[in-house]
Amino acid sequence: MGAMSDTVVVGLDVGGTSTRATALSLDGVRLGDGRAGGGNPTSHGAERAAAELLAALRAALAEVDPTRVRAGVIGLAGAGRLLADPHGRDAFDRAWTEAGLACPYTVHGDALVAYASGTAAPEGTVLIAGTGAIAAQVRDLRLDRTADGHGWLLGDAGSGFWLGREAVRRLLTDLDRADAPGVLARRVLTELTGTTEVAARPRATADAVVQAVTRRPPVDLARLAPLVVTAAREGEPTAAALIGEAAALLAESVSRIRPADATDPVVLGGGLLTGDTPLAAAVRYELTVRWPDAPLHSAGDGAAAAAWLAARDLPEVADPAALHARLVPPPA
Secondary structure, eight states: HHHHOOOEEEEEEEEESSEEEEEEETSSSEEEEEEEEEOOHHHHHHHHHHHHHHHHHHTTTTTOGGHHHHHEEEETTTTTHHHHHHHHHHHHHHHHHTOOOOOOOEEEEEEHHHHHOOOOSSSEEEEEESSSEEEEETTTTTTEEEEEOOHHHHTTTHHHHHHHHHHHHHHHHHHHTTTOOOOOHHHHHHHSSOOOOOOOSHHHHHHHHHHHHTOOOOGGGGGGGGHHHHHTTTTHOOOOHHHHHHHHHHHHHHHHHHHHHOOOOOOEHHHHHHHHHHHHHHHHHHHHHTTTTEEEOOOHHHHHHHHHHHHHHHETOHHHHHHHHSSOOOOO
């Protein structure tokens, strides 16, 4: 065991809003954690992403001799684009070296890291719903086929963006019909226009709603998703219907890539599916109906999962599943 406690692996989970790093010894001791700002190179540019990466790494390695680190994995949305861009890869290489690390590192898609944060099984499926939505098949702990993840304009069915847009469309339908807006519609109206008052001519209110939406980037509609989730929790009929539709769309995306008789695990990730939300419950139900024998897991600690992915190829790791139990805490 002495050799295992000397070996350190580093994992990073790089998201659009935060970058998390962790340093773990192979016997499961957490030696350091770091957190920094969003580091997605697609949205923030490679230099800024690399700077956040370095900040998180330095914090995680504050109490660790970096020469003990034998391997690292960076989980990243848009990993393929980073690897195809020499400038981006150089920026990440420099950050890695500046943190004092001499070992190699591998970049994996964030969907693979989310999957590994929920299970050690080498084959299975991951479904992620946050602002966007994507499903992916995992084979031999590599991303194989994906479904959706096509962005807000062409896809992301059942995502936070989708829920927000549909909630506004229901409000506009009420205004077209000159119906009094329901509970969810009133909350959406307040969020967008600052008032629940409907003008004497409902079309004027509808126009104000459309202007409030089109003044901001389209993807900002995802900020309305929590209103739908909260209203659904209260049993509001429109919100409950939207959650049911979203769950069916997400399950349909999974069914594009997952065989009908599959019994390997499904991991649910992203802000809408990892919490105790009505959407998570509805998605679990839809998946259980389609794949009754498949275990369902929640995604957990992405940085620890990235560290496990880095560790499992080391020669002293004989049992990757046992190592997963040590390194990756089960989701709370």
